[in-house]
Amino acid sequence: MKGGAKVIIESHRHEGVFVAKAKEDALVTKNLVPGESVYGEKRISVDNEDATKTEYRVWNPFRSKLAAAILGGVDNIWIKPGAHVLYLGAASGTTVSHVSDVVGPSGIVYAVEFSHRSGRDLVNMAKKHTNVIPIIEDARHSMKYRMLVGMVDVIFADVAQPDQARIVAINAHNFLKNGGHFVISIKANCIDSTVPAEAVFASEVKKLQKEQFKPAEQVTLEPFERDHACVVGTYRAPKKAKAAAGS
Secondary structure, X not given: OEOOOOOEEEEOOOOOOEEEEOOOOEEEEEOOOOOOOOOOOOEEEEEOOOOOEEEEXXXXXXXXXXXXXXXXXXXXXXXXXXXXXXXEOOOOOHHHHHHHHHHXXXXXXXXXXXXXXXXXXXXXXXXXXXXXXXXXXXXOOHXXXXXXXXXXXXXXXXXXXXXXXXXXXXXXXXXXXXXXXXXXXXXXXXXXXXXXXXXHHHHHHHXXXXXXXXXEEEEEOOOOOOOEEEEEEEEOOOHHHHHHHHO
16 A cells, blocks of 8 residues: 555654544554564555655554554553553454554563464564564463563553453563553453443453552443443552642
8 A cells, every 4th residue: 555645644642653644544553564564454655755765554443452442532552662561362463563563662562362373473473573572371370471571561451351350460460560551451241241331341440449450541442342441540559649649
């Protein structure tokens, strides 16, 4: 897909995320590996004033919960250039590849996926996206990969398991900085298909609060995903900040 003069790239308010403005606007990330598509996504090449080109990859919200959350108006994703991210439920690496683009060469993405089949694609993607560390393990057993993962600024989770809150908590206790952030995609019918989605989201938020998470916002992923929500917040907010907030 040629960009050329017809496409205008604008910065999104989330640092490291962009919007390609043409006939139809598209969410895009700056390709860390120019010339390469990861999952058949369109690439847009834009001419710079100094005769160089910059390549962007279209980020499809129907294939990525994080893109859906951004288009759903989430206030902050906390994933930005230079960030260290622990990504739980990496699958074959579709969204991970865009997170890799966003954090850039100075950032790092620890990508955990239990399925060996998906993991193969993840490992192949990471060969070129060198800021991605693929980890083929069960996110419930974070001690198995503690030697591979440093402290992180953000945990992103899309594990679609009934005990997702506990899985995220275990990983946060081991790897997430105090005052760090979490972004969790919640699929209601994976947790409890017998009650309305809103009730599931509310009970998940309560579970998170018990684990020292402080949820700050919740957005629906409609119309891209049914009965999904994205919850974002802070982990173990530093005491000083709490005191200041109360004054």
